[in-house]
């Protein structure tokens with residue numbers, strides 16, 4: 122069986138974990154946390170990075186940092202993972218769902234302005250599959266209406282918009298190191314801060330509402346409870362694991378992109394007639410996070426999944442549009458009409474893509490799909 126995903130372990134994780142454990146500092150914000158944060162700050166140019174225990178946590182920190190209050194409206198694509206909405210809903214936000222583009226599942230930036238009201242506080246673009254949203258347009262709308270932009274960059278490590286690393290463009294951003302992502306720590310994430318105004322408060326929210334970080338830098342002579350917050354920081358065990366993955370980032374990316382490109386080359390002959398393929402706008406790059414095809418209908422997709430399963434190939438679909446979810450239906454009177462989001466929910470099929478997949482497998486999977494379509 123070719124599994125859909127297999128989390129990659131570089132081999133150095135246990136070495137660094139051993140080092141962290143034997144150093145005696147196992148709680149958060151130690152040597153490995155600092156090494157990881159420094160790496161991302163220097164490589165991509167964030168003003169500040171804080172590791173978190175998940176991308177969901179990082180998004181929750183964003184909701185706290187921009188002071189989301191009950192009734193505030195946040196514009197979020199419906200075609201995304203639950204956490205993108207959940208983090209803001211927990212603070213009482215009203216979610217305003219926006220439809221996807223026709224050529225890729227990212228939010229359609231041309232629909233944003235119609236959705237803005239006096240209560241709108243933020244826009245949360247999700248870079249689906251690591252493919253950039255139209256950030257210039259989104260940032261200029263945000264500036265015009267004085268809104269915050271929070272990038273859900275969960276899938277977008279090492280991907281770019283017009284040469285700018287994703288996650289460094291909005292005021293804040295959230296990344297995931299869940300085991301399904303390009304680099305992983307089982308469960309983990311990070312908050313990227315690009316607007317300096319947020320740095321000091323983010324450190325406090327991160328460490329249970331205390332000014333502990335300042336205290337350890339010697340900036341204050343005692344620490345205590347100064348704000349709201351939670352325990353958002355991971356232990357050094359998680360950070361040590363992540364550090365091993367970071368050292369491998371470049372080879373992981375090279376291989377994932379090679380597989381992505383091979384899928385595209387092998388399957389492009391089906392484009393138009395049988396399936397649709399991912400469309401990468403000129404301003405975006407591919408980071409090899411996930412490869413999908415779009416079938417003609419949900420029925421055809423089910424048949425293709427079964428066909429591939431018989432050939433021992435595990436393919437999966439996601440997401441159910443959030444505006445069609447049980448939670449949203451039970452908690453909102455609104456029934457937005459989001460045809461593109463619904464269309465991706467019905468037609469999108471993800472193919473296996475991970476570091477330890479082999480090129481022969483990519484070829485074999487592509488051939489199987491062509492066989493299904495008699496090509």
Ligand SMILES: *Cc1c(COP(=O)(O)O)cnc(C)c1O
Pocket residue numbers: 174175176177178201202204205247273275276296297298299308309310
């Ligand atoms: C994976 C993912 C998340 C959640 O990440 P966690 O680290 O599991 O909290 C959020 N948003 C998107 C778009 C994702 O793909």
